[in-house]
Amino acid sequence: MPPRRRPWGLYLAVAAVALAVLWALIPGVFAPGDPLTGVPADKLLPPSAAHWFGTDTLGRDLFGRVVHGAVHSLSGALIAVTVGLALGTVLGAIAGSVGGIVDDVLMRIVDVLLAIPGLLLSLSVIILLGFGTVNAAIAVGLGSVAAFARLMRAEVARVRRTEYVEAAFGSGGTFVAVLRRHVLPNSLTPIVALAALQFGTAILAISTLGFLGYGAPPPTPEWGLLIAEGRNYIATAWWLTALPGLVVVAVVLSANRISHRLGRGVR
DSSP, rough: OOOOOOHHHHHHHHHHHHHHHHHHHOOHHHHOTTTTTOOOGOOOOOOOOSTTOOOTTSBBBBHHHHHHHHHHHHHHHHHHHHHHHHHHHHHHHHHHHHOHHHHHHHHHHHHHHHHHHHHHHHHHHHHOOOOOOHHHHHHHHHHHHHHHHHHHHHHHHHHSSSSSHHEEEEEEEOOOHHHIITTTTTTSHHHHHHHHHHHHHHHHHHHHHHHHSSOOOOTTHHHHHHHHHTTTTTTTOHHHHHHHHHHHHHHHHHHHHHHHHHHHHHH
């Protein structure tokens, strides 16, 4: 057999996500300066050894603002995935395990959620909750409930038809006990892969809301807001939009690559 090729793409994806997480946890190690203050005399400097991502219109180091903004974007994505995972898993587990009219009602609610565009649903929730990173994250999380619910319902229905579950019922196991010990643990593995995929999607969605002005208020160094602040200078200072945008793209693609690998492991 020929030697297996090393998954260098996966290693690179893990390294990119790990770096972004380190930015969020210990930003001062990578960018010790204050991301909110700058030197007016150094405004709109191009990328250099002194300022890796250049500077913005107020002379603030853009790399430092991207590093310090990781905590807002990643924490928002984590909140969004947690909301979608928790609500979707509960709905899907109830629908798949109970069945009947309960299943029909819950799945019709899920179908309605799937029929609404994700951005429109997020904007509607933000209008009710108000602006801010946390509210934007909750809005994005509610938009992902349907995906988690459908997958969880399908997995629970599949596992319930397996022989070992039937044997557990036949040996006197109660509905709740079999559900807790056998059905749910064996249904959660695909949900983990979906959560990894939704993490990257949530980063992109929260950055989109920040770009539109529905996320963190200025001068918060949130990734979507950084891209929005540089759009008026794209002809003269391309780095203000391009470099934060490349960071978002790199993290989202890396999260999607990890999710793809987890999905292959499930199969």
